[in-house]
Amino acid sequence: MVKMDFKKSFLKTVNSFKQILPILGGVVMLIGLFISVVPKNLYQKFFTGNTVIDSLAGAFFGSIATGNPITSYIIGGEFLKQGISLVAVAAFILTWVTVGIIQLPAESLIFGKKFAITRNIICFLTALVVAVLTVFTLSFL
Amino acid sequence: MRLETKNNNKERKENKNYGAWIFFISIIFLYLFLLIFNFNLFKKAVFGLAGLLYHIIPVFILVFIFMFLINLFLDVKKVIRFLGKDAGFKGWIISIIGGILSSGPVYVWYPMLENLRRKGMRDSFIVAFLYNRAVKIALLPMMIYYFGLPFTIIISFYMILFSIIDGIIVEKLIRLKA
Numbered sequence: 450m451v452k453m454d455f456k457k458s459f460l461k462t463v464n465s466f467k468q469i470l471p472i473l474g475g476v477v478m479l480i481g482l483f484i485s486v487v488p489k490n491l492y493q494k495f496f497t498g499n500t501v502i503d504s505l506a507g508a509f510f511g512s513i514a515t516g517n518p519i520t521s522y523i524i525g526g527e528f529l530k531q532g533i534s535l536v537a538v539a540a541f542i543l544t545w546v547t548v549g550i551i552q553l554p555a556e557s558l559i560f561g562k563k564f565a566i567t568r569n570i571i572c573f574l575t576a577l578v579v580a581v582l583t584v585f586t587l588s589f590l
Numbered sequence: 591m592r593l594e595t596k597n598n599n600k601e602r603k604e605n606k607n608y609g610a611w612i613f614f615i616s617i618i619f620l621y622l623f624l625l626i627f628n629f630n631l632f633k634k635a636v637f638g639l640a641g642l643l644y645h646i647i648p649v650f651i652l653v654f655i656f657m658f659l660i661n662l663f664l665d666v667k668k669v670i671r672f673l674g675k676d677a678g679f680k681g682w683i684i685s686i687i688g689g690i691l692s693s694g695p696v697y698v699w700y701p702m703l704e705n706l707r708r709k710g711m712r713d714s715f716i717v718a719f720l721y722n723r724a725v726k727i728a729l730l731p732m733m734i735y736y737f738g739l740p741f742t743i744i745i746s747f748y749m750i751l752f753s754i755i756d757g758i759i760v761e762k763l764i765r766l767k768a
Binding site for chain 1: 609636654661732736737748749767
């Protein structure tokens with residue numbers, strides 16, 4: 450019985466993976482292309498010095514960028530050195546992980562368009578709120 | 591009625607896989623296009639892809655093992671109890687801790703979450719899991735190094751809090767649209 454369950458569960462997992470493989474394969478290839486083609490210093494050209502616009506720009510670039518969160522910390526640290534506001538940097542590192550434009554096709558195919566689009570829009574908006582709240586709270590310390 | 595639902599589900603599944611293959615083939619074409627028209631960029635992309643695969647294959651294996659264990663030990667009833675509509679506080683805690691502890695790129699975890707969703711996991715818990723991937727214990731020292739301890743503590747606190755708020759909002763909006 451246990452042996453049967455074991456085999457059944459294994460085959461079920463293999464089947465799930467087989468179905469999802471073209472989506473994951475496509476996303477991995479797309480990300481491979483993106484991180485090789487887009488230079489890391491491209492983003493900083495788009496910041497204006499206006500906190501509101503920079504926060505939106507930070508959140509936007511974080512949404513389209515992808516990769517290990519450490520990369521977002523390094524880029525964010527560079528932004529700070531160049532005088533870009535902490536709200537913009539916080540929005541950038543938040544959307545880097547919570548919003549994924551490049552992963553959106555995979556997320557839509559797996560969870561459904563409605564879920565993926567709603568989740569990404571809400572995460573984008575709340576990243577701005579979290580960024581503002583973080584800096585606001587920090588100002589009291 | 592039941593047969594009709596079964597057929598609809600099968601059709602939806604087939605459509606989903608059809609879309610997945612179209613997506614995959616279009617990316618292959620993109621690479622082929624680069625191979626023909628910009629070999630240097632193609633080479634860069636292939637090296638980038640190889641580096642990416644080197645990092646994500648171990649996570650893929652981990653996710654496969656998790657999915658296998660879920661299929662082996664968690665039936666629909668158990669998933670509904672821990673992560674379903676009435677899971678309450680327990681569900682939030684499991685999703686938040688799961689999101690924080692999960693490693694590697696987010697998309698690697700999609701199959702496992704989809705598997706759990708099919709067994710009854712709430713959408714709000716999926717959102718919380720995905721959001722909490724932003725809180726990485728192993729990366730906290732790096733964040734402290736770049737942004738300082740107070741910033742790291744405050745942003746991590748807000749991220750956990752907003753993972754719940756986002757989960758509730760997304761689920762409500764999806765229900766409204768439905």
